[in-house]
Amino acid sequence: MSTTxxxxxxxxxxxxxxxxxxxxxxxxxxxxxxxxxxxxTVLCSxxxxxxxxxxxxxxxxxxxxxxxxxxxxxxxGYRNLTALLGxxxxxxxxxxxxxxxxxxxxxxxxxxxxxxSVTRRRWLVAKLGWCFLIxxxxxxxxxxxxxxxxxxxxxxxxDIWMDPSVFDNTGPVLPALALFLTAAGVTIGVLLRRxxxxxxxxxxxCVAAQTVWGMVRDRLATPRTITYPLDADVPARLHDAYExxxxxxxxxxxxxxxxxCAEATEQASRACVxxxxxxxxxxxxxxxxxxxxxxxxxxxxxxxxxxxLTAFTLWWASRRPL
Amino acid sequence: MAETNIAGEGPxxxxxxxxxxxxxxRRGWALRDCSFRLPAGRICGLVGPNGAxxxxxxxxxxxxxxxxxxxLRVFGVPVDDPAVxxxxxxxxxxxxxxxxxxxxxxxxxxxxxxxxxxxxxAERIVRSGDVPMHAAVGxxxxxxxxxxxxxxxxxxxxxLLLLDEPMSDLDPLARNEMSTLLMAEAVERGTTVVMSSxxxxxxxxxxxYLLVLAGGRIRMAGDADALxxxxxxxxxxxxxxxxxxxxxRHTVIEKRVQGRQFQAMVRRDGPLSGxxxxxxxxxxxxxxxxxxxxxxxxxFTPGAQPETEGARTT
Numbered sequence: 001m002s003t004t005x006x007x008x009x010x011x012x013x014x015x016x017x018x019x020x021x022x023x024x025x026x027x028x029x030x031x032x033x034x035x036x037x038x039x040x041t042v043l044c045s046x047x048x049x050x051x052x053x054x055x056x057x058x059x060x061x062x063x064x065x066x067x068x069x070x071x072x073x074x075x076x077g078y079r080n081l082t083a084l085l086g087x088x089x090x091x092x093x094x095x096x097x098x099x100x101x102x103x104x105x106x107x108x109x110x111x112x113x114x115x116x117s118v119t120r121r122r123w124l125v126a127k128l129g130w131c132f133l134i135x136x137x138x139x140x141x142x143x144x145x146x147x148x149x150x151x152x153x154x155x156x157x158x159d160i161w162m163d164p165s166v167f168d169n170t171g172p173v174l175p176a177l178a179l180f181l182t183a184a185g186v187t188i189g190v191l192l193r194r195x196x197x198x199x200x201x202x203x204x205x206c207v208a209a210q211t212v213w214g215m216v217r218d219r220l221a222t223p224r225t226i227t228y229p230l231d232a233d234v235p236a237r238l239h240d241a242y243e244x245x246x247x248x249x250x251x252x253x254x255x256x257x258x259x260x261c262a263e264a265t266e267q268a269s270r271a272c273v274x275x276x277x278x279x280x281x282x283x284x285x286x287x288x289x290x291x292x293x294x295x296x297x298x299x300x301x302x303x304x305x306x307x308x309l310t311a312f313t314l315w316w317a318s319r320r321p322l
Numbered sequence: 323m324a325e326t327n328i329a330g331e332g333p334x335x336x337x338x339x340x341x342x343x344x345x346x347x348r349r350g351w352a353l354r355d356c357s358f359r360l361p362a363g364r365i366c367g368l369v370g371p372n373g374a375x376x377x378x379x380x381x382x383x384x385x386x387x388x389x390x391x392x393x394l395r396v397f398g399v400p401v402d403d404p405a406v407x408x409x410x411x412x413x414x415x416x417x418x419x420x421x422x423x424x425x426x427x428x429x430x431x432x433x434x435x436x437x438x439x440x441x442x443x444a445e446r447i448v449r450s451g452d453v454p455m456h457a458a459v460g461x462x463x464x465x466x467x468x469x470x471x472x473x474x475x476x477x478x479x480x481x482l483l484l485l486d487e488p489m490s491d492l493d494p495l496a497r498n499e500m501s502t503l504l505m506a507e508a509v510e511r512g513t514t515v516v517m518s519s520x521x522x523x524x525x526x527x528x529x530x531y532l533l534v535l536a537g538g539r540i541r542m543a544g545d546a547d548a549l550x551x552x553x554x555x556x557x558x559x560x561x562x563x564x565x566x567x568x569x570x571r572h573t574v575i576e577k578r579v580q581g582r583q584f585q586a587m588v589r590r591d592g593p594l595s596g597x598x599x600x601x602x603x604x605x606x607x608x609x610x611x612x613x614x615x616x617x618x619x620x621x622f623t624p625g626a627q628p629e630t631e632g633a634r635t636t
Contacts, residue, residue: 021434028427029420108418115384115412116435116478119404319388 022118022126029109033096034134041138044084045145051077052149064156073156082165085142089178090206092135097185098195098202100131101317105193121318128186128310135178143174155240161291162242167217171292176299176306177213181206183309190313216301218244220294223284230279241285250277335397337362337482337514338383341628342392345378351538352378356392357628358533358543360516362481365508367529367546368518369609371616374535376518377415380486383516384412396482408437411480413488417471421460425453425470432477444477447503465496472500476507483508485517501528522606534609536616544623546605552621553589553608558598560584568596575618576611587611589621 019027027034055073062069101124104110114120147170150157159166168177184205189198223244228235230248247255254276261272272278286294338360345353353375360366368376381387382394385401399406419428425448433439448455451469453462459470468488475483485504489497505528508515516533519525525532532549534542542549556569559582565574573589587603594600603611612618 024434025431028423028431107421108414108416109420111386111412111414112418112420113435115386115410116432117407117437118435119407120385 022123023130025113026126026130030130037092037096037134037138041141044081044142047077047081048142048145048149051081055149055153059153059156069156071156072158073153074158078157081146082159082169085146085169085174086165088139088142089174089181090203090210092139092178093181093185093206094199094202096131096135097182098189098198100127100186100189101313102189102193102195102198105189106195121314124314124317128313131182131186132179132306132310135182136175139175139178143170143172146170146174160240160242161288162218162286164214164217167291167295168213171295172299173295173302176302179306180302180309181209183306183313184209187309187313187316190317213298217294217298218242218286220297221286221290223286224290225282225284227280227282230273230281232281234283237287238283238285240288243283243285245284247282247284248273248278249280249282251279252277255282335362336360336395337364337397338516339395339398339628340392341394343379343382343389343394344391345375345382345387346390351390353382353389354538356535356538356540358540358622358626359628360514360531360533361625362397362514363512364531365505365515365529366517366531366533367525368516368533368535369522369525369613370518370535370541371613375538376535377486378538379533379535380412380414380484380516380518383482384410384484386412408478409480410482410484411475411478412484412486413471413475414486415488415490417468417488419459419467419471419474421458423459424456425459425462426455428459428470428474429477432474436478438479440477440479443479443507444473447473447476447507450503451499465492465499468492468496468500469503472503472507479511480513483513483515483517485515487518487520490520504528522609525609526605532605532609534612536613540620540622541612541616541618542621544621544626548623549621550603550605550608552623553587553603553611554594555601555603555607556584556586556588556594556598557601558584558596566596566598569594569598573619576615589619 051074058073059065059069101110104113110123113123150166150170154161154166157166161167167173181202185198185202188202188205189195192198192201226235226238227249246258248258248260249255256276256278261269261276261278263269263272336359338358340356340358343353343356344351352373356375356379368379370376378387382389383396383401385407388402394401396406397409399409420431423431429441429444429448432444433441448470451466453466453469459467462470471488483504489500492500501524504515507513517525517529526546530546532542532544532546533540553575558566560566560579563579565577565584565586569586569588572591572594575587575589577584577586587608588594
């Protein structure tokens with residue numbers, strides 16, 4: 001390469017190609033991160049494809065869905081994979097988001113780039129754009145592949161749809177959660193301007209955010225309520241439902257807590273039931289048909305948070321010296 | 323006391339023009355009420371004690387800091403306009419570079435981010451220092467890294483080069499080499515250079531224009547050739563332990579009385595006559611006197627102060 005440079009010193013600026021300007025710089029600076037993330041995405045996808053193939057083989061051999069299959073149909077591979085996908089947004093936030101701008105502050109390269117002929121805002125937009133794009137692509141691919149595995153086999157797989165391992169790893173939730181946490185990591189990095197400090201704070205933030213998200217998850221849709229007689233079997237439609245709450249009720253609709261008549265002896269229980277006139281079970285639940293709407297609502301909330309954090313980051317970094 | 327203005331040459335094209343420039347941090351003003359002009363094509367030394375506002379001034383000029391008040395123009399373009407960015411290059415104390423980039427990639431970055439990139443010039447500067455093109459920047463010595471940083475700065479083809487003590491961490495040999503390179507490149511292109519430095523002798527050799535800052539304010543601005551002769555070093559015998567009355571008509575920058583002897587650095591306001599000895603000070607002596615006496619009235623040589631500013635009092 002040095003010989004061509006000596007021969008044609010101007011060839012460098014005339015080199016054709018798609019990667020120009022800030023795009024080239026950002027990709028060159030973060031090529032290790034890009035390579036790791038691409039490798040992770042490809043390997044994880046292949047792993048899912050392999051596990052799905054194994055599961056399909058097993059189910060075909062057992063004659064599913066005509067016959068029932070003995071549980072469990074999946075082993076540690078499934079659990080490890082869902083755990084990995086569940087950790088991915090936090091890992092991206094801590095290792096990609098937090099150092100994205102703070103590393104350039106710490107090493108002074110923010111000053112280097114923004115004293116060339118590009119403004120601070122353009123540089124930030126390029127960095128954030130790259131970071132969000134690979135987060136979105138990687139998580140969308142993984143979520144799509146995992147959904148493709150989970151959806152046809154949901155009745156035989158161990159987790160129900162409201163479990164974090166399914167709800168957060170399928171559909172739009174995985175990319176939205178990753179984008180939100182990564183944007184939070186970037187914001188924390190811009191505020192703290194130190195790599196290690198911002199990574200630690202981002203980790204703490206991720207734990208807190210995941211906890212809050214766990215509490216918000218079952219409020220993303222209005223629960224449905226079904227009333228059925230006290231001595232009847234649970235209706236079939238509740239088999240895959242997520243229980244929010246349940247009561248017992250008298251004929252006039254008066255609700256009593258589920259344990260209201262849990263007495264020491266069956267006789268005492270019956271006496272209590274008769275005294276209060278309890279005739280019905282009341283069951284409040286989230287139906288699996290609400291899943292898609294809940295996932296998109298949740299993704300919408302997270303994306304709104306991402307937009308707010310990004311706007312704040314751009315505003316803050318443009319008004320503050322680097 | 324009023325500022326002294328020396329009559330003489332008129333205005334020209336200005337590389338830098340500040341009017342009432344100020345920058346306030348949380349702990350106070352780092353730069354206050356700075357008004358000066360720097361003609362294009364000069365090598366300007368920026369002098370002042372630590373914390374005088376030199377880095378703040380250079381940071382403002384290189385768009386890393388937004389001024390709190392006033393305005394700064396670079397070749398007539400307000401510094402908050404992005405159009406000013408290709409006109410200047412900045413080299414700071416720590417000369418940050420991407421450590422994992424090779425030298426070739428660092429130069430490519432210059433090409434990718436600057437519209438008027440001169441790849442030939444940048445490569446020539448790197449090669450003349452025998453810096454291997456494919457070495458990672460992190461593995462280079464301090465002198466080699468500074469050379470790469472200089473190549474990046476000159477490859478941008480700036481009209482104004484802002485240097486914030488970029489050679490402070492170099493050994494004397496590398497320092498000399500860089501100074502020579504800087505002067506050769508600047509003279510060849512007619513680049514205006516603003517460099518801050520603590521080495522007064524270095525400034526004396528290289529600079530033909532001076533900006534002296536103290537306490538966030540301009541103390542002196544103008545041609546080095548005109549600033550020095552405006553001062554005189556007066557030695558004589560004191561009668562009452564103070565300066566002779568005839569001398570206090572002039573602006574006294576600094577005085578020292580030792581026994582019956584006095585020595586004073588004065589700014590001439592008319593002919594100096596009396597029973598004392600007058601000698602011409604060196605640039606270093608003038609600068610040191612001003613650095614030791616930050617309360618002395620400001621001095622601007624003609625054109626060094628924006629016209630509309632008029633007569634100001636300090």
